[in-house]
Each structure stands twice: as C-alpha cells, then as structure tokens.
Amino acid sequence: MARQSISFTEPNDEWLKAQVSSKEYSSKSELVNDLIRQARQQQQHIDLVRLKLEKAEKSGFTTDNKDQILADSKYRLNG
Template identity: 35%
Template sequence: MAVVRKTITFTEQQDAWLKSRVNSGDYTNDSEYVRDLIRKDQQNNEKLRVLQSAIEEGLASGVSKRSVVDIMKDVEAKIEING
C-alpha cells in the first residue's frame, strides 16, 4: 500500500493528548494513533450507511398489514435462531 506524507497542525492541547496516548503505550507513535482514529471513523461511517439503507428500505416498503404482535413474534423467533 502506498504511503502519503501529510502535515497536520494541532493545538497544544491536542498535541498533549496525542503524546499522552503514545506515552500510555497504546500506540508507538502519533501517526499510528491518527491512522487508528481514521479507521474507526471509516467503520462508523459504514455502519451508518448500512443503517440509512435499512431505513430507506423500510420506508419504501410501505405500511405493513401485519399486527405489531405478529411482527414481534417474528423478531423473537429470529433472535432465538441467531441467538
């Protein structure tokens, strides 16, 4: 994978936080910590995209003719199967 060098400016408070994370031993350097933050942000955005897609699909499907009780029974059955 190609590597691109970036210059990033931090406030003194942010720099102190970065240094504390590295000094705690969780990360070996500033770059590793920032890359980890980016990976976590990418994962969160993917989860949000999946959720938004499910909401759109639900809205597009219209109003169900099934009762809430019947829907909940199906949900409970799925939970038991995947459980």
C-alpha cells in the same frame, strides 16, 4: 505511504502525546491512522443503517404493534 503535515489544537496534541506515552501506540501517526480507520468503519456502519432504513421506508406500513416489531427485530438480530 503519503506524508502530510497537520496541526492540532493544544488539548488534542496533549491527548495524542498521552496515548503514545502510555505505550498504547508507538507514534502519533499510528494513532491518527487508527482513528481514521475507526471513523471509516463507523461511516460504513452508518451508511448500512441508512440503506436499511430507506429500504424499510419503501416497504410500506405494518399493522404490527411496537412489541411485535421489537420482538421481530431482536429475533433477526440474534438469529
């Protein structure tokens, strides 16, 4: 595992210490790694949404009204 030296602002350091003190995480390193994993997952989700939006934009226009679009979206989301 790669080792890094990073600096935190005082409020961020206090928050990290509080999370470790509450036994939520065993160390600051574990917490920072978890935050990075979450950020990476969020970025993947954003990228997927962006791709879907680009595909939708390229597919053209619709004559459906907003209620029809919403109903179709909910159906596709919930199966």
